[in-house]
Amino acid sequence: MRVLGIETSCDETGVAIYCSNRGLLAQALHSQTNVHAQYGGVVPELASRDHIRKLLPLVQTTLKQAHLTRQELDGIAYTSGPGLVGALLVGATFGRSLAWTLGIPAIAVHHMEGHLLAPMLETVKPKFPFVALLVSGGHTQLVAVEKLGLYHVLGESLDDAAGEAFDKTAKILGLPYPGGPELAKLALQGNPKRFQFPRPMTNRPGLDFSFSGLKTYTWQTLQAHEPADAQTLADIACAFEDAVIDTLVIKCRRAMRSTGLKTVVLAGGVSANQRLRMAMESMIVQEQGELFLPRPEFCTDNGAMIAYAGLMRLLAGQQEPLEIKVKGRWSLQDL
């Protein structure tokens, strides 16, 4: 079964074709970073406008890469939430309509389920059940994945997502958009011993996160050292990144211990952060567990994870009625 996957939940237009026999056949991605850079963040209306210009050409490119015609598709999967409603609508409308036109089933995919299942795109795949740490610009969640479609959210951010905190802190430090990767780059020059930032919500039980206070703490530290020289900025970036990574690792360790699960999947855009990857690897060794890290292109938003998640659901016999529906907010537990 060959499934076309479409992802338009935020600022990446992602398209891919996944085959139940041959795996990933082709994928294409268009990033809107340049569209939003001048505004310092994603502008929802501009995101939707860009998706509708880019989606069809990307679908055509992907089919060409896979040496397939549209009639050789067996199903269409599209992200229907959570995310920016206008952006989601472009992919969902196109995907649902194309499936109707071709007379094949359509399946609406939960964006975070796509991320959870992204490691399944790799040759070595994790076995259920496992703990997933999903860290992106929109989400920070610890999820117990029992099996396909059965997810328990163990903890999540009560305010800013980790990636959002990275981007906003980068802005405070005067770094260009998208700030997260820029902050990580600057942090490499920093002295990790100069500042010690708090690890929010780690001194109390539970698996929830909060990163907005850390952002404020960063701002206050910067104010106390104005005018900050280049080294001070790097030291602050380093302290901030350490605090976020440490917090994520502490909570992930706690999730492993509380569930008794030894297999961990790290996914979402922030999981491309090299220092986070190294810190997680070292924690997993201590816990005698196993860590699965999708390659960076599968960590950030992409069509392949949507095609895969859609394929799994289509194989399980699910499909959508003849309606175009999106959900800006949608909990994994409501799946």
Next chain:
Amino acid sequence: MKLLAIDTATEACSAALWIDRQIYQRFTEQPKGHGGLILKMMEGLLNDAQINLENLDALTFGRGPGAFTGVRIATAIAQAIGFGTNLPVIPVSNLAALAQCGYRKYGLLRAIAALDARMGEVYVGAYEIRNDLANLVIAEQVVSPSKFTLPDNNIWNGIGRGWKTYREQLETSLSEVIFTVHPNDLCEAQDLLPLALDAIKSINVASPKNALPVYLRNQVTAR
């Protein structure tokens, strides 16, 4: 000739089918939820006529201006069907369709079509009927209703919900030349049909890649 038309650009959601001069339409007014309705409307029309998409000669859609999200729903459907079937896809202006509606319903030969663009503005265009078709006389624009002006002193008629919200302001600038106003009408898919049938003669290949929205309002954020 068999042609399918869809429109989701305003509070109205509609689909219409032209089969050799016969017109069939499904229409509902509902501010939200077009995504839940439009494909079923299209399927219902095709089923009633006992044809499928492959039997069509072309597809037309309301390309805007209108509600941004609504315009994109019709556009994305048109792109998908055009791509999925190789049918020509004909974008038609929602303001032109509104003027065409005025001609069909009230015999208006000169119409100022206006839609509420929110933020104190209207989407507006002026049209004359020639050979039974709405022809653009004054470029479509998004403008404050009190600032819209006409180049001549001919008699005009108003049509569209822009006239409902901003009648007073529009009449302030146009009071001398306005004869009748029809402020309750909305775009209907059937009014895209004559315009698309005309356009198809001149467009050899209307690729779905060129099926794109026309927003008119392009400043959507403050820098």
